[in-house]
Amino acid sequence: xxxxxxxxxxxxxxxxxxxxxxxxxxxxxxxxxxxxxxxxxxxxxxxxxxxxxxxxxxxxxxxxxxxxxxxxxxxxxxxxxxxxxxxxxxxxxxxxxxxxxxxxxxxxxxxxxxxxxxxxxxxxxxxxxxxxxxxxxxxxxxxxxxxxxxxxxxxxxxxxxxxxxxxxxxxxxxxxxxxxxxxxxxxxxxxxxxxxxxxxxxxxxxxxxxxxxxxxxxxxxxxxxxxxxxxxxxxxxxxxxxxxxxxxxxxxxxxxxxxxxxxxxxxxxxxxxxxxxxxxxxxxxxxxxxxxxxxxxxxxxxxxxxxxxxxxxxxxxxxxxxxxxxxxxxxxxxxxxxxxxxxxxxxxxxxxx
Amino acid sequence: xxxxxxxxxxxxxxxxxxxxxxxxxxxxxxxxxxxxxxxxxxxxxxxxxxxxxxxxxxxxxxxxxxxxxxxxxxxxxxxxxxxxxxxxxxxxxxxxxxxxxxxxxxxxxxxxxxxxxxxxxxxxxxxxxxxxxxxxxxxxxxxxxxxxxxxxxxxxxxxxxxxxxxxxxxxxxxxxxxxxxxxxxxxxxxxxxxxxxxxxxxxxxxxxxxxxxxxxxxxxxxxxxxxxxxxxxxxxxxxxxxxxxxxxxxxxxxxxxxxxxxxxxxxxxxxxxxxxxxxxxxxxxxxxxxxxxxxxxxxxxxxxxxxxxxxxxxxxxxxxxxxxxxxxxxxxxxxxxxxxxxxxxxxxxxxxx
Numbered sequence: 001x002x003x004x005x006x007x008x009x010x011x012x013x014x015x016x017x018x019x020x021x022x023x024x025x026x027x028x029x030x031x032x033x034x035x036x037x038x039x040x041x042x043x044x045x046x047x048x049x050x051x052x053x054x055x056x057x058x059x060x061x062x063x064x065x066x067x068x069x070x071x072x073x074x075x076x077x078x079x080x081x082x083x084x085x086x087x088x089x090x091x092x093x094x095x096x097x098x099x100x101x102x103x104x105x106x107x108x109x110x111x112x113x114x115x116x117x118x119x120x121x122x123x124x125x126x127x128x129x130x131x132x133x134x135x136x137x138x139x140x141x142x143x144x145x146x147x148x149x150x151x152x153x154x155x156x157x158x159x160x161x162x163x164x165x166x167x168x169x170x171x172x173x174x175x176x177x178x179x180x181x182x183x184x185x186x187x188x189x190x191x192x193x194x195x196x197x198x199x200x201x202x203x204x205x206x207x208x209x210x211x212x213x214x215x216x217x218x219x220x221x222x223x224x225x226x227x228x229x230x231x232x233x234x235x236x237x238x239x240x241x242x243x244x245x246x247x248x249x250x251x252x253x254x255x256x257x258x259x260x261x262x263x264x265x266x267x268x269x270x271x272x273x274x275x276x277x278x279x280x281x282x283x284x285x286x287x288x289x290x291x292x293x294x295x296x297x298x299x300x301x302x303x304x305x306x307x308x309x310x311x312x313x314x315x316x317x318x319x320x321x322x323x324x325x326x327x328x329x330x331x332x333x334x335x336x337x338x339x340x341x342x343x344x345x346x347x348x349x350x351x352x353x
Numbered sequence: 354x355x356x357x358x359x360x361x362x363x364x365x366x367x368x369x370x371x372x373x374x375x376x377x378x379x380x381x382x383x384x385x386x387x388x389x390x391x392x393x394x395x396x397x398x399x400x401x402x403x404x405x406x407x408x409x410x411x412x413x414x415x416x417x418x419x420x421x422x423x424x425x426x427x428x429x430x431x432x433x434x435x436x437x438x439x440x441x442x443x444x445x446x447x448x449x450x451x452x453x454x455x456x457x458x459x460x461x462x463x464x465x466x467x468x469x470x471x472x473x474x475x476x477x478x479x480x481x482x483x484x485x486x487x488x489x490x491x492x493x494x495x496x497x498x499x500x501x502x503x504x505x506x507x508x509x510x511x512x513x514x515x516x517x518x519x520x521x522x523x524x525x526x527x528x529x530x531x532x533x534x535x536x537x538x539x540x541x542x543x544x545x546x547x548x549x550x551x552x553x554x555x556x557x558x559x560x561x562x563x564x565x566x567x568x569x570x571x572x573x574x575x576x577x578x579x580x581x582x583x584x585x586x587x588x589x590x591x592x593x594x595x596x597x598x599x600x601x602x603x604x605x606x607x608x609x610x611x612x613x614x615x616x617x618x619x620x621x622x623x624x625x626x627x628x629x630x631x632x633x634x635x636x637x638x639x640x641x642x643x644x645x646x647x648x649x650x651x652x653x654x655x656x657x658x659x660x661x662x663x664x665x666x667x668x669x670x671x672x673x674x675x676x677x678x679x680x681x682x683x684x685x686x687x688x689x690x691x692x693x694x695x696x697x698x699x700x701x702x703x704x705x706x
Contacts, residue, residue, distance in 0.1 A: 074631060074632050074633060076459070076460055076461030076462075077459065077461070078431035078461050079461030079462045079627075079631050079632070081631075081632050106429070107429055107431030108428075108430070108431050108464070109432045109464040110431065111461070113632065136594070136598070149652055150663075151661070151662070152660075153649070153653060153654055153655065153661045154652060154653040154655055155652035155653050157649060157652060167593050167594075175593065177586040179583045179587070209655065226579045226583050226584065227536060227580055227584065229662075230532045230579050231579065231580065232664075233664040234530065236528065236530070236645075236649070236663075236664060237528065237530045239645075240642065241489070241520075244520075244638070244641045245632055246632060247632075247633060247641070250641075250645055251645045252648055272462075272625070274432075274594075275429075278429045278432050278434075279427050279432075279466065279598055279599060280600060285597070285598065289593065289597055291604070292592075292593065292597055292603055292604045295604045295605055296506070296589065296604070297503075298508075299502055299507060299510060300507040300508050301506055302505055302507055305505035308504070308506045309505070309582075310503075311586035311590065
């Protein structure tokens with residue numbers, strides 16, 4: 001493993017130590033760190049280690065409840081609503097997904113929503129938890145800052161509200177779609193800013209409708225929804241399913257967690273789990289998924305295209321490579337993690353066992 | 354009501370008579386006609402009366418089972434899988450949605466999928482059935498002809514695979530998103546062709562990647578997915594949820610119902626119903642939906658934009674107008690319906706009571 005790359009297990013221990021020092025109970029620190037590391041390992045660089053600094057700041061400013069009583073406040077055989085008690089979103093949605101998987105075994109399908117939750121990392125993490133149990137996972141979330149107006153409007157009333165779908169396959173990697181309802185997720189804008197890169201035209205526009213390509217000017221414009229009015233509609237209904245339905249923040253209620261580190265965000269999320277075993281033979285289903293995957297991959301290609309990718313396939317390969325060779329963290333992020341280590345009085349990532 | 358406009362009830366009686374003459378049992382003819390009329394009334398002109406001719410041809414060529422035994426083949430408390438026995442898709446998904454609503458009352462959430470179904474009209478019809486019961490409906494379908502390749506590919510392996518979401522409100526119309534995973538639905542291409550109009554740039558491209566704007570040349574190109582690779586991913590996972598999971602056609606198995614009127618399509622669809630009553634007070638939920646809707650509508654607007662629309666709001670107004678004033682059917686469609694009346698020996702639409 002090259003020196004400049006960090007083994008995921010070491011990153012996980014570093015994050016665990018940092019979260020423990022910040023005051024999370026050890027088990028909770030380990031759960032959050034594992035999910036953050038998983039995000040980084042699969043290449044979700046907008047939702048991995050880069051988030052430790054804002055999480056730490058939010059803890060210090062009193063924005064989190066570090067001893068949350070995460071509890072079921074509404075329940076039916078096929079659903080539950082969790083009150084996250086303002087704990088880390090990873091803890092809330094990890095528990096929500098475990099509960100949805102359990103309920104799906106009985107009911108065939110189950111849905112668990114959250115309120116008073118917080119940012120929980122990339123949407124695919126929770127959808128993939130279901131796929132790891134040979135189930136289908138569909139995750140929805142209200143993003144933690146509004147970056148787009150309704151179509152034709154100028155008021156920032158909607159977040160990028162992502163959806164993720166994970167579908168287990170037999171010999172192929174699971175199909176994992178994880179998409180914001182905008183051309184780019186805001187986490188990608190932040191990653192561009194940290195790397196000092198410009199954004200492509202089409203990610204954002206300013207209030208006059210002109211292309212905005214400097215990620216440092218991101219708060220002067222808004223993200224573009226995919227397919228124009230369709231992406232606006234998608235962001236809206238995802239927000240209603242993950243937020244409004246659960247009594248969580250949506251629209252004007254959404255707290256911009258990049259600017260306000262104290263106010264309870266009342267984040268809403270939802271996980272839908274479908275058990276293919278309820279529909280018939282699971283092995284036969286997974287074989288059918290393989291067939292479709294291979295048909296797509298074997299398609300004749302447009303001139304200049306080397307390979308047809310399946311959703312989640314590049315993340316899958318990235319995860320394998322990062323597990324084997326370690327994760328290449330950008331220098332700016334490493335410096336940020338060193339600074340956190342200094343502030344918290346823990347060994348730096350480089351000096352973590 | 355102006356002479357040139359057709360009252361929805363008359364259109365419904367005409368379609369019912371045509372379907373009965375084609376051999377559907379009277380109750381089934383009435384159900385299909387009501388849903389087709391509903392589609393036309395809300396302005397889903399690609400999925401309304403325009404479909405009577407291809408349905409009739411499919412019946413005549415033996416592509417439908419007119420006496421289907423639509424039955425539950427897999428069941429759990431929160432789900433069911435229906436075998437449509439190659440009946441009209443409207444019958445299958447109407448039954449599926451009723452079953453899902455019933456199961457959602459008990460489980461909080463329910464999912465009913467179909468196989469051996471057929472084209473069932475616009476996705477919003479079934480999602481709206483749930484909203485009419487103060488529930489949330491989410492509908493997925495595998496389209497009945499492949500019009501797009503995987504991203505970067507050239508083989509037509511995916512249909513426009515739509516999703517619809519309907520969310521009940523209190524004083525506001527329900528929020529109803531009904532979108533194909535492509536910039537345009539293929540039904541809209543067909544409607545353009547029938548009206549002799551050109552398509553806007555961006556709806557379709559040809560195999561060399563050049564814009565295709567003549568709808569009569571539609572089979573020389575493919576529809577563009579929204580957000581590029583994101584829309585491809587969306588079409589793929591919707592197809593897996595509505596098709597692959599149910600043992601219905603997906604990918605290469607999809608029968609092009611515009612070219613083949615005999616082969617069983619084995620169409621797959623799915624309806625997810627969520628009962629807001631399981632999550633808390635329904636009136637409070639619907640009031641929260643109203644609040645979000647009004648926030649969007651009240652947004653400051655970009656220069657030149659007269660109004661910010663909510664998903665489903667234009668269809669809602671269209672439905673109200675058409676119910677009040679009658680539906681303005683284009684002359685080409687009226688001529689087509691007259692021809693069908695002649696073939697079947699029933700009174701023309703104009704002469705229907």
